[in-house]
Amino acid sequence: MIGRRAWKATAAxxxxxxxxxxxxxxxxxxxxxxPEWHHASALNGTPKYAADVPHFDYVNPEAPKAxxxxxxxxxxxxxxxxxxxKGNIAPGIQNIYENLMEPSLDEDxxxxxxxxxxxxxxxxxxxxxxxxxxxxxxxxxxxxPVTAEDVIWSFEKWIELNPQRKFYFQNVTSAEPVGDSVVxxxxxxxxxxELPKIMGQLxxxxxxxxxxxxxxxxxxxxxxxxxxxxxxxxxxRIKDFSPNRSVTYERVEDYWGKDxxxxxxxxxxxxxxxxxxxxDSVQFEAxxxxxxxxxxxxxSSQWAKRYNFPAIEDGxxxxxxxxxxxxxxxQGFFLNLRRDKFRDPDVRRALNYAYDFETTNKIVSxxxxxxxxxxxxxxxxxxxxxxxxxxxxxxxxxxxxxxxxVFTEEFKNPIGGDPRKVRTNLREAVNLFRKAGYELKDxxxxxxxTGEQLSIEFLYRDKGAERTLLPYAKxxxxxxxKPILRIVDPSQFxxxxxxxxxxxxxLAIGQSLSPGNEQREYWGTEAADNPSSxxxxxxxxxAVDHLIDKIIFAEDRETLVAATHALDRVLLWNHYxxxxxxxxxxxxxRWNRFGHPEEMPEFSTGFPAIWWYDQALADKTGAAR
Numbered sequence: 001m002i003g004r005r006a007w008k009a010t011a012a013x014x015x016x017x018x019x020x021x022x023x024x025x026x027x028x029x030x031x032x033x034x035p036e037w038h039h040a041s042a043l044n045g046t047p048k049y050a051a052d053v054p055h056f057d058y059v060n061p062e063a064p065k066a067x068x069x070x071x072x073x074x075x076x077x078x079x080x081x082x083x084x085x086k087g088n089i090a091p092g093i094q095n096i097y098e099n100l101m102e103p104s105l106d107e108d109x110x111x112x113x114x115x116x117x118x119x120x121x122x123x124x125x126x127x128x129x130x131x132x133x134x135x136x137x138x139x140x141x142x143x144x145p146v147t148a149e150d151v152i153w154s155f156e157k158w159i160e161l162n163p164q165r166k167f168y169f170q171n172v173t174s175a176e177p178v179g180d181s182v183v184x185x186x187x188x189x190x191x192x193x194e195l196p197k198i199m200g201q202l203x204x205x206x207x208x209x210x211x212x213x214x215x216x217x218x219x220x221x222x223x224x225x226x227x228x229x230x231x232x233x234x235x236x237r238i239k240d241f242s243p244n245r246s247v248t249y250e251r252v253e254d255y256w257g258k259d260x261x262x263x264x265x266x267x268x269x270x271x272x273x274x275x276x277x278x279x280d281s282v283q284f285e286a287x288x289x290x291x292x293x294x295x296x297x298x299x300s301s302q303w304a305k306r307y308n309f310p311a312i313e314d315g316x317x318x319x320x321x322x323x324x325x326x327x328x329x330x331q332g333f334f335l336n337l338r339r340d341k342f343r344d345p346d347v348r349r350a351l352n353y354a355y356d357f358e359t360t361n362k363i364v365s366x367x368x369x370x371x372x373x374x375x376x377x378x379x380x381x382x383x384x385x386x387x388x389x390x391x392x393x394x395x396x397x398x399x400x401x402x403x404x405x406v407f408t409e410e411f412k413n414p415i416g417g418d419p420r421k422v423r424t425n426l427r428e429a430v431n432l433f434r435k436a437g438y439e440l441k442d443x444x445x446x447x448x449x450t451g452e453q454l455s456i457e458f459l460y461r462d463k464g465a466e467r468t469l470l471p472y473a474k475x476x477x478x479x480x481x482k483p484i485l486r487i488v489d490p491s492q493f494x495x496x497x498x499x500x501x502x503x504x505x506x507l508a509i510g511q512s513l514s515p516g517n518e519q520r521e522y523w524g525t526e527a528a529d530n531p532s533s534x535x536x537x538x539x540x541x542x543a544v545d546h547l548i549d550k551i552i553f554a555e556d557r558e559t560l561v562a563a564t565h566a567l568d569r570v571l572l573w574n575h576y577x578x579x580x581x582x583x584x585x586x587x588x589x590r591w592n593r594f595g596h597p598e599e600m601p602e603f604s605t606g607f608p609a610i611w612w613y614d615q616a617l618a619d620k621t622g623a624a625r
Contacts, residue, residue: 037120037133040101042112043193044514044557049104049114049261058106058601059265059610065251067613068271069594070292070624072283075490076244076276079225082203084161085498085532087225088491090247091274094203096141096232100132100151101200102262105601105610111514113200114262117146117233123196127187130196134181139256140206140233148177153207155185161223164532167521171195191553194516206231235267248273265597268612278490280464290591290625294607297587301467304366307589315592316621322586326603328379331372331508332577333458333472337538339503341447341454345403348575350432351456353425354475355578358417364467369581371413375568376511378584383565383572385410390562394550395569401543403573411572413579422475430479445480455482459505461493468506468580498531500538506580507536515564519548523571537576544570593618 039051055061073091080090082097101113101121113121118132138146155175158165172195174186185199209231210222220226229238235255241247249272257263275292277283284302287295288309297303311317333351335342342348357371374382387395387407395406405411414425430440433454439446444453456476458469466485473483488496496502509522518534520527525540527533547567554560586605595614600606 035122035124037122039120040112040114041121041197042107043197044111047112047114048107053261055261055264056104056106058104058597058599058606060595060597060612061265063265063268063595063610063612064615065268065270065612066615067269067593067618068273068624069269069294069608069611069613070273070275071294071608072287072292073274073276074278074280074283075494076278077247078243079227080230080238081222081224081226083157083205083222084224085164088494090241091276092236092247092249092272094234095236095249095272096230096234096238097203097205098138098232098234098257099201099203104262105604105606107603111194111197113197115260116257116262117151117204118200121196121200126190127193127195128190129184129186130199131178131182131184132200134183135257135260136181137256138233140209140231141237141252142209142231144206144208146204146206146233148179148181148183150207151175151183151202151204152177154205155202157205157210157222158202162532163530164521164534167527167530167533168198168517171517172199191555192517194552198517204233206233235263236272239271244276246273246275266609268610269608270613272608280462287589293593293624294590295588297589299464299467300361300365300368300583303587304368311591312589317589318592319587319589322588322600322605324378324584324586327513328374328376328381328511329372329508329582330375330377330511330577330579331506331582332579333504334507334536334577335504336500336502336536337540337576338500341456341503344436345575346432346436347438348577350429350436351476352575352578353414353429353432354479354481355414355472355580356416356422356425356475357413357581358415359422360468360471361581362417364471365581369583372579372582373411373413373572375509375571376515376564377582379511379513381511381513381515381561381564381568383411383568387566387569390559391565391569394547394563394566397550398543398546398570401541401546402570406569406573411569426475426479433479440480443480444482453480453482455484457484457486457503459486459488459493459496459502461488461490463487465506497536500531500536505536509534514560516552519551519567520545523567524548539571539574539576541570541574591624592621593624 040047049056075088077088077090079087080093082089082093098116100116100118102116103113115135117134117138119135120133121130123130134146134148140146152175159169171187171189171192172185173188176184178184187195210220213219214228227243235252236249237252239248239250251267251270277286286292307319335348361367361369376382416422416425433445437448438454439448446453469485473485476483497505521533522535523539523544524535525545527535528538528540547563547570550563551560551567554563588605593614594611596611
């Protein structure tokens with residue numbers, strides 16, 4: 001995903017299958033028996049904002065357009081080309097592009113989308129196709145209009161060059177122009193209410209630029225990485241950059257869409273600068289030294305113990321916590337099921353008994369974290385108790401294909417936190433290994449078939465991960481399992497994950513409040529052998545596939561929630577990973593030079609999109625170094 005609420009498959013911004021109800025544009029003609037055009041659409045109720053709204057509620061329409069903001073990025077970059085899954089894409093590149101439509105940041109129904117490059121959308125009751133009508137004012141930064149040809153060409157290149165996008169758009173059978181400014185996407189299925197919404201998330205690229213030549217007269221090639229600053233249509237363009245170090249975007253003064261309701265009060269900084277760091281500790285020291293402006297703290301330990309430097313004490317740095325209501329998450333030690341050692345679910349379950357979350361949370365994280373007990377933790381989509389009602393009806397369809405505990409026991413993680421509980425859990429882990437055929441000899445967990453000790457390599461890219469890994473490794477050693485902690489640089493980490501060359505690693509899958517087609521990519525059989533998919537574990541389970549389809553084709557919210565509970569329960573009881581932890585708030589710190597709206601959006605911090613440079617605060621804090 002290129003932006004958190006821009007592309008669901010990777011950021012997990014989903015829309016749910018509910019009953020369509022949209023607000024129509026006034027006086028738009030429609031052919032007899034054809035669907036009407038709408039300025040916005042939602043799959044659960046009515047979009048909050050009407051066609052004539054001047055701006056969204058959570059912005060300051062009078063925000064000054066000035067100043068700059070420096071942001072941190074991890075891992076480096078070596079390309080601006082967002083299409084092929086090669087190389088590391090430059091941070092912030094989403095600022096130069098636009099989708100056909102985009103969501104707001106303050107609606108419970110995050111499936112609600114409003115016009116960006118497209119000013120209207122329509123689709124039939126059976127969801128067999130969708131049409132987007134382009135805004136006649138939409139232009140590329142060189143002044144050329146955005147055309148239906150650009151949209152179709154972009155779609156074709158995404159599915160030709162990016163296996164992940166090809167998989168995500170697999171239900172699209174054709175993309176064709178309808179007149180000069182309308183594009184129709186036709187689907188190979190009916191009743192998939194999410195498909196029209198998915199196509200609205202498409203990032204549109206300029207065909208004429210990519211098929212042209214660069215300053216050296218060389219023909220551009222969209223199939224390859226490139227550090228030539230690309231042409232966009234968004235609020236910003238690339239100003240300058242240094243590969244793997246920094247990239248600066250400048251606001252486009254004559255941006256065509258500045259008066260769109262979705263844009264008023266946004267894009268307030270003259271410049272956005274992204275600075276690259278390769279290590280968390282170095283990055284944090286840079287923040288303390290005023291080398292960048294805004295920091296999202298993901299380490300509970302650091303949040304509790306390291307925010308006592310002078311700039312905090314004198315008010316030049318402000319800490320602020322925002323509730324995180326926009327999504328759930330599954331974070332854990334992902335186990336590569338392609339490895340024979342992880343084929344037996346008893347082995348996988350044993351590894352959970354060896355993980356003492358409670359002690360780690362207390363000692364390392366000041367008890368600021370919550371244990372994950374669901375693939376949709378932090379949302380109403382998390383299963384609990386025993387299945388009943390519609391959820392039970394759905395599970396009955398796969399009863400013979402799922403663990404019996406799905407119907408008889410509520411899934412609960414082992415609880416540690418004191419030596420007695422930890423010893424009990426480790427004994428149970430040993431029992432499960434024995435049940436799977438292993439033998440404990442000379443304090444080593446031995447596979448009798450090979451005579452070798454069970455070893456697990458934990459792949460990670462940041463030393464900060466060792467705060468969780470080291471105590472877990474100690475527990476594994478206590479029951480005869482040999483842990484191998486392997487730290488690699490970010491590019492090696494990405495390449496090894498993509499090539500599925502790992503035993504275990506910490507990953508996180510974000511979940512929206514409205515899951516759908518992206519679940520196929522996360523857990524579906526077809527995605528398991530696709531190196532570009534997010535099915536990192538390699539799950540191949542027909543029951544899981546069936547439940548994913550129940551989610552995708554759910555006809556109302558009640559059915560979708562029930563099907564998601566059922567999927568969650570089946571994933572949990574197969575013990576595909578060792579659940580870790582999450583937090584339901586976003587912890588931030590910033591150098592006090594910026595303002596934000598008094599009424600913030602419910603589902604995002606909105607930084608930096610709806611914030612602005614506050615000169616009065618900056619005068620007190622001091623100029624950025």
